[in-house]
Amino acid sequence: MPTPLKAFACGARDTLPMLLGALPFGIIFGTLAIASGLSMPATLLMSALVFAGSAQFIAVSLVASGAGLLVILVTTLIVNLRHMLYSASMLPYVRDLPQRWKVPLAFWLTDETFAVVHRHYLDASAPTEHKHWYFLGSCIAMYSNWFACTLIGALLGSSLPGMAGWGLDFAMVATFIGIVVPLLRTRPMLLSAVVAGAVALAAHALPYKLGLMLAALAGVCAGVLAERWGAESGKLTGGVDEPV
Amino acid sequence: MSLFEIALIGGMALITFGIRYGLFAVGHRVRFNPLVSRALTYVPVAVLTAIIVPAMLMPGDGGMQLSWHNAYLVGGLAAIVIAALSRNLLATIFGSMLLFFLWRWLLA
Structure with missing residues (x-):
């Protein structure tokens, strides 16, 4: 019989390939944010509180181009609307959980965690107990990875101040192309x-x-x-x- | 942190959490209008392409740069080819960035 801890560990383990994919993305975000003029605390806080890769990338590129606050917030709304589809798909599995579970699971619901966890909920051969612990394991793995990568990138960005002129913004273009073309x-x-x-x-x-x-x-x-x-x-x- | 940064991060955090948590908070089974859910599936492609294309063809907020001197265009085209062939995100990012930096270095 699986324990909550085991389910948690399985969720984190199954998210491992996603962590590798997010690794360069997070580091590049950190360097790009600093190069765009965001302060170190703001860069880290954005990864800690917003936790939405594409939206964060777009936001810092908009900051760099001098866009206003309202424009950035509306763009964030549009770019993140897809998460509503994810939460609608997850709802049947989480709606009987107490709010103290629903709030953090919703906060940590990303593209990657959705892909891994939704598959697990559909998998009839997986044990039915403690699936929310599996969900949580995936969340914590993604979140800690994203924050650590942002920190590394931000430190790189601030120790090499010339980076703004390197054309690192191309990394964002390349990343988005890598996401869009397979779709x-x-x-x-x-x-x-x-x-x-x-x-x-x-x-x-x-x-x-x-x-x-x-x-x-x-x-x-x-x-x-x-x-x-x-x-x-x-x-x-x-x-x-x-x-x- | 500046006031702008606080408003930026606070606003983005509230919007993102609101989108993710809204349906969980209501808690009933939700059935989207089929048109709405179809439309939502096109949002990532439409938004990201709308960012990619001007970034490749009009880098640095200048005018149109349809020339092989434009490293963003050359690197972006390389990324499209790599992504179409490999369907691998890491290969796309690293392969096209390598070409991008090489191209800039060769033109410099």
Whole structure:
């Protein structure tokens, strides 16, 4: 019979591959944040309190480009909206837990932990007890890794002040490409990306980074419309399975 | 820490936690309108592409730089190729960054 501690350790162990993926991401975030003009405490506090990689990356690049607070917060909202899908998927498994469990598990719900833990909840061969401890193990592994990597990156960034001119912001571009390209497996996804990219270029001169919002909205609409249109014409069933 | 940093981090933390915790707090089974949940699946691709494309083609807030002197464009194209072939995040990041820095060094 598994103990809570064992379930916790299993959750942390199964998250290990995700930790490796987040490692460079966290270090680069730390250096980039310092290079963008964020102070050391603010950089660390952002990783400790926000704990959302893509949103943090985008926020520091917006800070560097002189964007206002409201723009950054609205962008954070849009970029993190996907987490609502995750919490909706996890809800059946956590809704009977007390709030003292729900609050921390929600705070630590990231893309990586969702991927690992949701699979575990669906796995009929896994023991049914203490699955929330497994969830917690995955969370703590991701969180401590993210904070440690941010710290390393921030220390690197502040000991090498010339780093701002190194073009490290390319690391963000490379990371985002590495995330997006594998997702472009259906025609609607591809169209969504093409439309978002084109609108972002065309609307780049708009103030307050409005071009980014406009492009994201256009991309989402293009994807949904393409999916519907494809489903209606019978070429695509649901638009999710057919590879390009 | 400046006031701006406090507002930035406080605001981002509240928004992110609100999104993650909202449904847990309500606690009932939630069924999204299918249109909404379909739309949400396109958000990451649309937002990230809207950041990537101008960063590759208009680096440093200048105008369009459609030239092989633009290391962001060359490195970004390399990243797209590596990602499409390998579907591996680490290979994409390290491979394209290597080319990016090499390119800048060669052009300098």
